[in-house]
Each structure stands twice: as structure tokens, then as C-alpha cells.
Amino acid sequence: ATVDLNVGAYFEFNTTSGWNSAGVWPAVHLAAEHVNQRSDLLPGYKLKLHRKDTRCSDAYAIKALIEQLSDPLASIVALLGPGCSIAAEPVASVAHFWNLIQVSYSAGSPRLSDKSRYPNFFRINADETNFNVAIVALLKRFNWSRVAVVKQDEGIFNDVNEDLQAMLKKEGITLIAANSFVDNPDNVIKDLKEKDARIIISLMYEDRCRKLMCSAYKNDFYGPHLVWLLRGWYTEQWWKKYDPDVNCAADEIKQTAGDYLATEEIIFSTNRNAKTVADLTPNELGHLYEARRQNLSEQENSYAPYGYDAIWCLALALNRSIAVLAKQNFSLTNFSYKSNEVLDVLYESVYNTKFHGMSGYVQFNKNGERKNKMWIEQMQGAKEVRVGIYDPLLRLNFVTDGLTILPNKSFQWPGGKHPTDQLIKIYHRQRINTTLFIVMVVLAFVGILMALSFLIFNIQNRAYSYIKMSSPNINNIMVVGCIMCYSCVFLFGAGILLESTQVDTYSTICKVRLWVMTVGFTVAYGAMFVKTWRVYRIFTNTQMTRELGALRDRHLVGILVVLVVVDLVYLAVWQSMFPLTTDIKELPGYMEEGAIVIPVLWVCDCEHLTTWLGCLHAYKGLLLVIGLFLAWETRNVSFPALNDSKQIGISVYNVVLCASIAAPLELALSQQNVNVSFALTGAVINICTSFSLGLLFFTKIHAIKVEPFTPHSQDPYRASTTSSSRAHPNCPACKCE
Numbered sequence: 028a029t030v031d032l033n034v035g036a037y038f039e040f041n042t043t044s045g046w047n048s049a050g051v052w053p054a055v056h057l058a059a060e061h062v063n064q065r066s067d068l069l070p071g072y073k074l075k076l077h078r079k080d081t082r083c084s085d086a087y088a089i090k091a092l093i094e095q096l097s098d099p100l101a102s103i104v105a106l107l108g109p110g111c112s113i114a115a116e117p118v119a120s121v122a123h124f125w126n127l128i129q130v131s132y133s134a135g136s137p138r139l140s141d142k143s144r145y146p147n148f149f150r151i152n153a154d155e156t157n158f159n160v161a162i163v164a165l166l167k168r169f170n171w172s173r174v175a176v177v178k179q180d181e182g183i184f185n186d187v188n189e190d191l192q193a194m195l196k197k198e199g200i201t202l203i204a205a206n207s208f209v210d211n212p213d214n215v216i217k218d219l220k221e222k223d224a225r226i227i228i229s230l231m232y233e234d235r236c237r238k239l240m241c242s243a244y245k246n247d248f249y250g251p252h253l254v255w256l257l258r259g260w261y262t263e264q265w266w267k268k269y270d271p272d273v274n275c276a277a278d279e280i281k282q283t284a285g286d287y288l289a290t291e292e293i294i295f296s297t298n299r300n301a302k303t304v305a306d307l308t309p310n311e312l313g314h315l316y317e318a319r320r321q322n323l324s325e326q327e328n329s330y331a332p333y334g335y336d337a338i339w340c341l342a343l344a345l346n347r348s349i350a351v352l353a354k355q356n357f358s359l360t361n362f363s364y365k366s367n368e369v370l371d372v373l374y375e376s377v378y379n380t381k382f383h384g385m386s387g388y389v390q391f392n393k394n395g396e397r398k399n400k401m402w403i404e405q406m407q408g409a410k411e412v413r414v415g416i417y418d419p420l421l422r423l424n425f426v427t428d429g430l431t432i433l434p435n436k437s438f439q440w441p442g443g444k445h446p447t448d449q450l451i452k453i454y455h456r457q458r459i460n461t462t463l464f465i466v467m468v469v470l471a472f473v474g475i476l477m478a479l480s481f482l483i484f485n486i487q488n489r490a491y492s493y494i495k496m497s498s499p500n501i502n503n504i505m506v507v508g509c510i511m512c513y514s515c516v517f518l519f520g521a522g523i524l525l526e527s528t529q530v531d532t533y534s535t536i537c538k539v540r541l542w543v544m545t546v547g548f549t550v551a552y553g554a555m556f557v558k559t560w561r562v563y564r565i566f567t568n569t570q571m572t573r574e575l576g577a578l579r580d581r582h583l584v585g586i587l588v589v590l591v592v593v594d595l596v597y598l599a600v601w602q603s604m605f606p607l608t609t610d611i612k613e614l615p616g617y618m619e620e621g622a623i624v625i626p627v628l629w630v631c632d633c634e635h636l637t638t639w640l641g642c643l644h645a646y647k648g649l650l651l652v653i654g655l656f657l658a659w660e661t662r663n664v665s666f667p668a669l670n671d672s673k674q675i676g677i678s679v680y681n682v683v684l685c686a687s688i689a690a691p692l693e694l695a696l697s698q699q700n701v702n703v704s705f706a707l708t709g710a711v712i713n714i715c716t717s718f719s720l721g722l723l724f725f726t727k728i729h730a731i732k733v734e735p736f737t738p739h740s741q742d743p744y745r746a747s748t749t750s751s752s753r754a755h756p757n758c759p760a761c762k763c764e
């Protein structure tokens with residue numbers, strides 16, 4: 028006859044939420060059978076399992092324990108399970124009061140490692156914080172430094188979360204959100220969405236995960252840019268399990284979870300053909316488990332090997348205790364809830380038990396648990412694929428980061444690239460279209476060549492009366508001003524043409540451009556202005572005109588110098604106080620291949636730019652208005668001694684027209700589109716300058732061609748005649764110098 032060694036075996040069968048360990052039962056059943064078949068083990072004894080369903084509930088677990096403790100017919104010597112932490116914790120916190128050893132096969136709550144609260148608790152599995160190191164290794168592997176955590180508000184996950192947060196902090200990984208929920212994850216999802224979380228670590232049982240994914244689906248929070256890191260111990264195809272509380276189809280949940288990553292302990296030994304303590308290989312045990320599972324009509328559970336080994340652990344420890352107890356004149360039959368002689372021996376025995384089991388080599392650490400390697404899995408297509416292994420020992424020994432990708436396996440991501448932890452911003456510096464730049468600069472260059480030929484023409488033909496009478500020196504100054512304006516076309520485009528342009532170089536271009544354009548405009552327009560003024564002076568016989576006397580070329584040059592000096596002083600004060608620098612402006616972005624492309628514009632800027640530029644424009648505008656007035660007043664003047672006054676007048680209209688169209692358009696467009704802005708600026712400078720120069724000089728070239736030399740007798744100086752209806756006493760003022 029044999030004595031029954033009654034073991035309280037706790038499982039989670041009828042669970043509505045939490046962990047369901049029903050599939051471990053066939054493995055435990057099988058292990059007890061194998062133990063009892065062995066004549067060299069527990070001689071005179073037989074393991075007898077008393078199965079209880081804790082439903083993954085603390086209340087049901089305590090109820091089960093009380094029922095077993097109060098059964099007078101079957102005194103329990105040890106406890107197996109529960110598998111769910113919610114049930115295991117209350118049992119472990121009181122089991123020691125009845126001198127009971129407890130070995131769990133899957134309860135992962137970190138707090139169960141606390142020997143002061145749970146002194147007799149052992150587990151074949153690792154505590155859940157072990158996944159944290161694997162998760163951190165994954166985050167670092169993918170350069171994810173901005174993550175969110177969502178957890179179920181439950182002791183086990185609160186502890187894991189605390190450990191995880193400390194680890195993230197240590198590794199410099201930013202936690203952008205840490206949310207928990209009891210039943211309804213809608214607010215959590217909204218928060219994640221608001222914070223644009225992309226890498227989300229989920230700490231929860233699978234029923235809550237289905238709810239979370241359903242809520243994410245309903246809130247449109249899914250897509251290839253998101254990566255969820257889930258527990259790997261969920262049941263196979265967990266998204267398919269029907270749940271009346273979840274208002275989503277399985278496909279919707281799966282779609283939302285996307286290509287999720289998962290970490291799972293290596294529960295089934297990878298050394299499948301080595302003999303175990305049961306004298307069978309893990310492979311053979313796997314087949315036997317499968318047959319028993321089907322026989323008992325239970326669902327599959329990946330923790331089955333831990334269940335199998337948990338029974339062997341208890342059996343081997345009880346077996347070892349027999350001899351030790353015998354030395355103290357005790358036997359296992361002396362076990363009692365009230366005295367601890369047997370417990371002390373049994374505790375030591377369990378603690379020192381080592382064997383090759385279905386899950387690999389079983390040996391406890393000081394906390395009475397194991398540290399195992401982990402699978403790194405990824406959802407690829409329709410199934411979870413084991414992509415790599417995480418070995419905490421490799422990391423502890425600083426060999427590698429602990430993460431090894433399996434041969435012929437790889438992570439797979441949409442588009443071939445792993446998602447990023449935040450929206451990637453691609454700054455795209457707006458550059459001028461090269462063809463546009465070349466066209467504009469070539470036109471400006473042609474303009475400069477034209478201006479130089481006019482200059483040469485003017486100098487070479489200075490002896491001709493026709494040229495003499497047009498104030499050639501002032502015209503030459505105007506040509507120089509025009510060349511300066513032409514060169515600004517290059518300066519406007521050069522800084523924005525090349526990608527390689529440095530900020531400092533661009534700032535220098537800004538300054539040079541400001542000086543050249545301002546002075547160039549003053550010189551070119553100023554020359555027209557002073558000539559128009561002289562015509563106005565001559566042909567308006569006012570008291571002031573009479574008092575001031577005649578305006579000779581040197582007076583005009585003097586006025587021009589004053590205008591330029593005013594510019595130079597203004598620019599010098601402005602630039603010494605607030606020098607122009609490069610301002611990098613971001614324009615509204617657009618999405619492209621999952622990234623946001625932000626067009627970036629380089630603009631010349633300084634403090635109070637609007638004020639300084641506004642004053643300069645106001646001053647130039649005033650000159651333009653006066654010029655316009657003078658040109659209009661002298662529109663009917665036609666006098667040989669001032670033979671280009673008409674062309675100068677038209678040029679003034681032309682400059683006024685161009686400036687008043689271009690200036691506001693340029694102001695509006697310069698901060699939006701470099702090509703349009705450059706095209707406008709370049710075209711205005713090229714057209715306006717060429718028109719004025721052409722108008723002035725082509726008439727002269729034509730006149731000299733038609734009438735190369737004006738006889739002295741017909742010299743208008745001497746003739747002092749005018750084709751206009753009026754005669755002017757100031758006419759001598761027209762004398763050329």
C-alpha cells in the first residue's frame with residue numbers, strides 16, 4: 028500500500044479575464060503519472076493531485092485554499108500553482124502559516140520574489156521584470172528613445188511598470204506617456220494619439236489587450252508607423268478569442284496590433300533530443316503532452332513544460348526529503364500544518380533541486396525562481412514568428428546587448444524600414460531652379476555687356492555734339508549704377524542656388540546685396556532723377572530757379588554724391604546696429620513616405636528689419652514720386668540742348684512702374700517661394716534696367732548713325748532755339764561743360 032502525498036494543484040480554468048492556465052493541467056497530469064510510475068522515486072508514496080480552479084481571482088484562490096485546508100480526509104503537503112499572479116499572491120502570502128511549500132509554473136508578479144512576504148514561494152518561471160531588459164534591448168536596437176507605456180491597473184503590471192520606468196530612465200529613453208486603465212482604455216488611446224506615441228509598451232493580460240486594440244481601432248489609432256510591444260505569453264491567435272465586452276472583429280484587432288513585437292520566455296527546452304529527468308526527451312514529452320491535452324479537451328498553453336517540471340521539482344524535493352527526515356526520525360507522513368520540521372527539510376530540498384526538465388535545466392536562484400532566455404517574436408503576416416533570442420547573461424557579462432537574431436530570420440517592416448519613435452521631419456532647403464538661375468544671370472550678364480558697350484560708346488563719341496548735349500558724364504554714372512543693379516541678379520540667386528552654401532556665406536551675401544542694390548539703384552535712378560530735375564528747373568521759370576541760377580553737370584554730380592552719401596550713412600548706421608544675418612524659416616510641411624517634409628527658406632533678416640527697410644523704401648519711394656512729378660511736368664519739353672530729356676522722363680516712369688509692382692510682390696513672395704521670388708526680382712531688374720539703358724542709348728546710337736556730325740553753325744548751343752512753344756531765359760544753363 029502507498030501513502031498519498033496530496034498536492035493542492037491550482038489552475039485557472041473558467042476565467043473571464045486575466046491568465047488562463049487550463050492548458051497546463053494536461054502537462055501536470057502527465058508529470059504526476061510519470062513520477063508515480065517511477066519505482067525509484069517516492070518509494071511507498073504516491074503523488075495525488077487535488078485540482079482547484081482559482082479563475083485568476085484572489086477570492087476564488089483563497090476559497091480554494093480554505094476548502095483544501097479544511098478537508099479532514101486529505102492533508103495537503105505542498106501547493107502547485109496558481110498560475111495567475113492575482114491568485115498566486117494571496118495564496119503565497121498565507122500558505123506559510125500552514126507550513127506549505129508552493130511551486131508555481133507561471134505566476135510572474137515581481138512582488139512574489141519578496142521572500143519576507145512570500146517565504147515559501149518558488150516558481151519555475153522567471154518574474155515578469157525579466158522582459159523589461161529584453162524590451163530595453165529592443166528599443167536600443169531600433170534607436171527608439173521616445174516610448175509610451177500602457178498598463179492594466181493590476182499589481183503585477185504596476186510592479187513591472189515601476190521597474191521598466193527605472194530602466195528606461197537609466198538608459199536615457201524618454202517616457203512620453205504612462206497610462207493605466209481598469210476597464211475602459213478610450214482615454215488612454217486618446218492621450219497616446221495626442222502625444223503622437225509610436226512605440227508603445229503594453230503591460231496587461233490579453234483580454235485587456237483586446238479591449239485596448241479595439242479602442243485604438245475605433246479611435247483610428249493604428250497604422251504602419253506604430254509598434255506595439257506586447258507580452259509573448261498570450262494564447263495563440265489571442266485576437267481571435269471571442270469576448271462579449273469587445274465590440275470589434277478579430278481582423279480589426281489584428282490589424283490594429285500590426286507587426287507587433289513580443290517577448291516570451293523560452294519555456295520549451297531548445298535541446299529537444301536530450302534526455303530529461305523523466306528519461307524522455309522534451310520532444311517526446313511534447314508529443315505526450317499534445318495527446319494528453321487532446322484527451323482532456325484542453326486548449327494549448329505554452330507554459331505546459333513549466334507545469335510538467337513543477338511537478339517533477341516537487342517530486343524530487345519530496346524524494347530527497349525522505350532520507351533527510353529519516354535521519355531525524357521523521358517521515359513525510361509527519362507533515363502537519365502546525366509544525367515545521369518537515370517544511371524546513373522540504374524547503375531546503377526544493378531550494379537545492381536541480382534537474383533537466385522539459386523546459387531545460389531547472390535550478391532556482393536565491394529568490395526561488397529562474398532567469399531564462401527569451402524569445403523575441405514579431406507578428407509577421409498571419410503568425411507570430413520567433414525572430415531572435417534574448418540572453419540576459421550575455422548582457423550581464425557585457426558580451427553583447429543580449430539580443431541575437433536567429434539564422435534566416437529578420438524583423439519585417441512595411442517598406443523595409445523599421446518605424447521611428449516620432450514623426451520624422453525632413454528639412455528640405457528651398458533652392459532656386461538651376462535653369463532659372465542660369466537664364467536670369469545670363470540675361471543680367473548680357474545686360475552688363477550691353478551697359479559696358481554703351482559706356483564705351485559714350486566715351487568714344489564724347490566729341491559729338493549729340494553726345495555732348497546729353498550730359499554724357501551723368502549718363503556714364505547711370506550706366507555704372509545699372510551695372511551694379513544687374514550684378515544684384517547674381518547676388519539674389521547665388522546664396523540659394525547651392526546646397527553647400529553655409530549660413531555665414533549667405534549672411535555675407537545678404538549684406539553685400541543690400542549695399543550694392545541700394546547704392547546701385549541710387550546711382551542709376553539718381554542720375555535720371557537729377558537730369559529730370561535740371562529740365563524741370565530750366566523750363567519752370569520760378570523765382571527760386573532764378574535765384575539759384577543754372578544747374579551745371581558738376582552740380583548734378585554733387586547732388587548724386589549727396590544721395591549716395593545719404594544711402595551709405597543710413598546703411599552704415601543700420602548694419603552696425605543690426606547687421607543682416609540668415610534667418611531659417613520653416614514653411615508648412617507635407618507628408619511624404621511617412622515623414623513630414625518641411626520646406627526651409629533662408630532669408631536675410633535682422634532685428635527691426637521692417638522698420639529699417641520701411642524707412643529706406645519710404646525714402647526711395649519719395650524720390651520716385653518726386654521723379655514721377657518732375658517727369659510729368661516736363662513731358663512736353665523737347666529741346667536739342669537737352670536731347671535725351673524725353674527718354675529720361677520715360678525711364679523714370681518705367682522705374683516707378685517696375686518698383687511699385689515689384690516691391691509689394693517681392694515682399695509677399697520672398698518668404699514663400701524662392702523660384703517665384705527670384706524670377707520676379709531678376710526679371711524686374713533685367714527688364715527695367717535694360718529698358719532704361721536701351722531707350723537712352725539706342726536713340727543716341729541711331730542719331731549718330733543718321734547724323735554723325737552736327738555742324739558748329741547748327742549747334743543748338745548757339746542757336747538757342749527750342750521746338751517747344753515756350754522760350755526760357757534759363758537756357759544758358761544748358762551749356763555743356
Ligand SMILES: NCCCC(=O)O
Pocket residue numbers: 046110111112113133134135136152183260
Ligand atoms: N507568465 C504569465 C503571467 C501570468 C501571471 O503572472 O498572472
